Amino acid sequence: MEEAPQFLSDRPRLKTIDLQWPVSYLGREYRSVTLKRLTARDVARFQDELDALLKNNPDASLRFPMFSDEAGQPIPDAVLDALDDDDRFELDRAAADFLPRRFRGIAEPVSGPDAGENTALTSNG
Secondary structure, eight states: OOOOOOOOOOSOSEEEEEEEEEEEETTEEEEEEEEEOOOHHHHHHHHHHHHHHHHHOTTOOOOOSOEEOTTSOBOOHHHHHHSOHHHHHHHHHHHTTTSOHHHHHHHSOOOSGGGTOOOOOOTTO
């Protein structure tokens, strides 16, 4: 068996966030979520999967494959959607450091009048 490449940087590639409000789903308990940095292969697979989804449904969306449980299995979308908002806020804050640079602008929440936020006053007013 061939040896896999190893990262030499001492910067963390994983971070576990303990949930203040754990969730049970389909007989499993989710008490923490582990974030992982994506490799070039992960990004290529994500883009291929997203392209295939968008071909049939231009409004489709896909979560970044960076959320896993203690065993390394992906966290179901239903669990991520059901998290207490404070847990989700902490998870999203931590996830920003784990996103590849090319995706950081895409993942940031939209702000403006349509998103319920106030806009700054312009020079006219």
